[in-house]
Amino acid sequence: MKEFPGAGGLILNEPLLWEQGRRGRSGYSLPRPDVARAEPPAELAGEGPDFPDLSEAEVVRHYIRLSQWNFSVDAGFYPLGSCTMKYNPKTNERQASRPGFAGAHPLLPAALCQGALELMAALECLLAEITGMDAVTLQPAAGAQGELAGMLIFHAYHRQQGRPRSKIIVPDTAHGTNPASAALCGYTAVPVASNERGVISPEAVASVMDAETAGIMVTNPNTLGLFEENIRAVAEIVHGRGGLVYGDGANMNAVLGQVHMGEIGVDVLHLNLHKTFSTPHGGGGPGAGPVCVRRRLEPFLPVPRVRYADGVYTFSDDYPLSIGKLQAFWGNMGNLVRAYSYILSLGAANLKRASQLAVLAANYIKERLKGVYHLPYDRPCMHECVFSDKLQQAHRVSTLDIAKRLMDYGYHPPTIYFPLVVPGAIMIEPTETESKETIDRFIEAMQAIAAEAEQSPDTLHQAPTRCRRRRLDETAAARKPRLTG
């Protein structure tokens, strides 16, 4: 008999940290004092924070119980659109935790940190080759900081051209971070609507691109999972009027080995190592958001840059046009080691195949669920497909209900209500690391839920019933915020 992964299980209760413990317990091995006690000035001394005292075993049990309330990609299928929840290889964890990297002080002189500098230089080259760009910075801490770096580069470039600009074009399918990042540079976002095919039309861009506009931010493939087929024409218009093209590479997992971002007109591109390059997402970070640029924008990259001369790697700050620094140190090294390990493990052919299989899986789901769920753009997709709840609305079942019911079947829901251009959007990104059996079983779950929506819609309204908690009151949480205990 076929079984979905969702099951009832023994879920253990666990109170908050400070609802347990007893003063005088400890979970820490304090060092033996081998120097004299020194007394700090009395007027500066405080009492120390009011933390609970717990034993090591209590702390371990606490977090193990909490961990069991989490869905994770190691435990199950996680088709969260736009987030590329692919398998996070375990060898990458081993490489990142080596004492040589994990224990290294960031301000070691170059002679004492050649290994890290060599790895960074090599990773920059690999990412440049994969994207088709010319130069790379590894410093941004996440995709949004990569976007900020990109906007700062736009800003610095136009200032150097002697003509600062005030606006930026952001299509309606963009991630919300795009306008927020642009605003940090003082740019006003100018929206352009996508056309009936779900992509940007050159005419729409031509009608708003002027001498006050710094450029355009394009996510390609876009958030509908469609390739921006007019990108070259769009880039020509923008470049022709002195602007630059920003590529949001959050969806790079669709086009590895297929597209040369430099040749299609992208000037600045950020990558999310925690999406395309398999570094784990950690329940909300840390990520890493390297930024790749064309040669003419290289002088603006953040400092320091890694340089190699006479057999020695060094950091150099000697880039007077640089936008400056984004983090105190050099980037999220732990994730750089993981991504580097991932690329070296796959090589060119497997990276390309990864994208092919990711696109195959998304199209397969799209074809098999078409008709069961409404498909607003019925055409070949890239690595993700977008459905809506239009057919289920007749039974008073919404996207939210479908998402919550999926939990009972043992799946993490897709991304919902995004992109905004599709009302009630259900955005599914299966990735290349999920087997056909897993995907087939998920499709069956989606079909079963569609049937339930017709026959017993209340089952969906009540979902989830198998999780640690049932639906939570988000309105009350925001109205009377209780942010500490």
Next chain:
Amino acid sequence: MRYLPHTTEDVAEMLAAVGAGSLEELFAAIPPECRRRAEMRLPEPLTEWELDAHIDRLAGRMATAPEAKVFVGAGSYDHHIPAAVGFLASRSEFVTSYTPYQPEVSQGTLQAVFEYQTLTARLLGLEVANASMYDGASALAEALLMAVRVTRRPRVALARAVHPLYRRVVETYLAPAGVEVRELAFGPTGATGAAAIGDAAELAAVAVQSPNFFGCIEDLPAIAQTAHAAGALCVAAFSEPLAFGLFKSPGRLGADIACGEGQSMGIPRSFGGPGLGMFATRMQHVRHMPGRLVGETTDVEGRRGFVLTLATREQHIRREKATSNICTNNSLCALTAAAFMACLGGSGLRELARLNYDRSEYLKARLRQAGVGLAFDAPTFNEFTAVFPPRFRDTYRRLLDRNIMAGLPLEPYYPELADHYLFGVTETMPREDMDALVREVQS
């Protein structure tokens, strides 16, 4: 390839369902002029053991303890990480989950972050802490942008004794927003006097770091008072939060925003990243605060649970009017820090802070006995600044050749502090190594 499960038959069946003849055909939507002409040129794939050997070689070219002796903190500290903390932080239920958008299947991360927010607020003496920022430097930059939003004033004052790399990040974030940064000099004691602030009338914030870059404790009450009198916020940055186990917290001393680096709390130095941006403020400013927040609520059965909340401040709702563009933050590092704080407890944190204080005071005293000058006389935590004669540069280089980093030369960051070296020690630095260092720098 072991990460790609599809067999030839799987691919054939799936292609048939899609109606495509080949994998390449799936990319027909990409116009020919957008297709890559040449294959990617990357190294041949490595086996798992070849990768081990390769990374081994690179990691072997790094100077780390115990072979290397690094007497430097400067924003990155070598504290002991309990095995339990490393173990819990590597649980794949925490590591391989996404941001907790779906609370019913994310209660583990959500409760852990709620606990982190609570412990952080208690540590910093403020009412509310966010779910984390990237690092101490970007947290400070975002704090200053927040102060500009709260006060609607276009100028901030920033102490020169704030970590020089943090100040460069502040400059990057604030320059395009048109916010002017005025520098506050440090005095002969190494601390920033409130008198340096001068006219604060147009200031959104007065920002100092305490303990500052030189390890000196700032006179936060006086600085906060001057800032408040002029209607500005007092922003207290830090790079070593362990200090608040021993010294009064920034919130208690009058800071409106406390922000800084939490790497000390159980996170490996990892060549500078990922770290943990800690960020706390008063409840009255919470709607101006950047970053994610977890809040307590109930489910339909009235049971306690946790959700991401106050999202109306954030980029995915407010778009260009958001309080920040941050979305992915450093959540796993926040969980790690909370587990570390839980292991220590209140009593342990206090004792660990004392042991750290004892050690730097010991090294200070030994160097002073050996005739080495100390640059500043303000009280310090973990770090202090020593002055050597110019000929010490040769000694310094010789020690580096032996993998000993005898402090951080300050001249590249402060041209006025030639021959000044910033020393840092923690509980992991044995007394015999400090004694050996003193002998070396004497010779």
